[in-house]
Amino acid sequence: MLVMRPATAADRPAAREMISARCAWMEERGMPSWRARLDDLVSHCDNRYGDVWVLEKDGQRIIGRTTLQEHGPPWGWTEQEKAEPSLYMSTSVTDPAFRAIKPGRLMAWWAVDRAAELGLTWVRRDCLLPELAKYYLTQGYDLVREADFKGHRLFMMAREAGRLDLSELLHT
Template sequence: MLVMRPATAADRPAVREMISARCAWMEERGMPSWRPRLDDLVSQCDSPYGDVWVLEQDSSQIIGRTTLQEQGPPWGWTDQEKAEPALYMTTSVTDPAFRHLRPGTLMAWWAVDRAAELGLNWARRDCMFAELAKYYLAQGFDLVREADFKGHRLFMMAREAERLDLTELFHR
C-alpha cells in the first residue's frame, strides 16, 4: 500500500538513496540530473514549513518526494493567476526502480486531490523539458503557456483541483 506523508529528518538517508538512484538513471541517459542539488533536496526533509512530502510503499520504502506550496514562483504566471488559490508542485523525484507503479503520476494525482481538499482552485507545476511537459500532459495537466526565465524555456502547467478517488491506490 502507498501513503503520502510529510517528510521528516529521519527520511534523509532513504531520500538520498532514492534521489541518487534517479540521478544515476538520468546520467546514464545523458540527461541533466538532480545531483548538483542532492544535498539541498535531502536537507529539505525536515523543512519547518512541512511542505516536503514523501511517497512511501508498505511503510518501508520511499519511492518519491515532492514539494507542495501555496506560493508559486514569481515568473511564468500572470498577476491574476498568482492571485488564484493554487497548490504548486515542485522538485518531484521518483525512484526509477518503481516505475511500474507510476509514482510520479500518483504523486501528481494526489497533489490535485490535495489541492481540492484544501479548497484551492488549481494544482500547478512547471518544467524545462518538452518530454517532461508531455509526461505532465498525460497526467491531466494542461499547458498554460511557455515562458522564458533566465534564458531557459519553461512549460507552465496547471490542472483544476478536484477530488479524485485514490482509495485503491493510497492508504489514508
C-alpha cells in the same frame, strides 16, 4: 501499501538513496539530473515549512518525494493566476525502480485531490524539459504557456483541483 505523508528528518537517508537512483537513471540517458542539488533536496526533508511530502511503500521504502507550496515562483504566471488559490508542485523525484506503478502520476493526482480538499482551485507546476512536459500532460495537466526565465524555456503547467478517488492506489 502506498502512503503519502509529510517528510521528516528520519527520511533523509532514504531520500538520498532514492534521489541518487533517479540521478543515475537520468545521467545514463544523457539528461540533466538533480545531482548538483542532491544535498539541498535531502535537507528539505525536515524544513520548517513542512511542505515536503514523501511517497512511502509498505512503510519501509521511500519511492517518491515532492514539494507542495501555496505560492509558486513569481515568473511565468500572470498576476491574475498568481492571485488564484492554488498549490504549486515542485521538486518531484521518484525511484526509477518503481516506474511500473507510476509513482509520479500518483503523487500528481494526490496533489490535485489535496488541493481540492483544502478548497483550492489549481495545482500548478513547471519544468525545463519538453519530455517532462509531455509526461505531465499524461497526468491531466495542461500546458498553460511557455515562458522564458534567465534564458531557459519553462513549460508552465496547471490542472484544476478536484476530488479523486485514490483509495485503490493510496492510503492517506
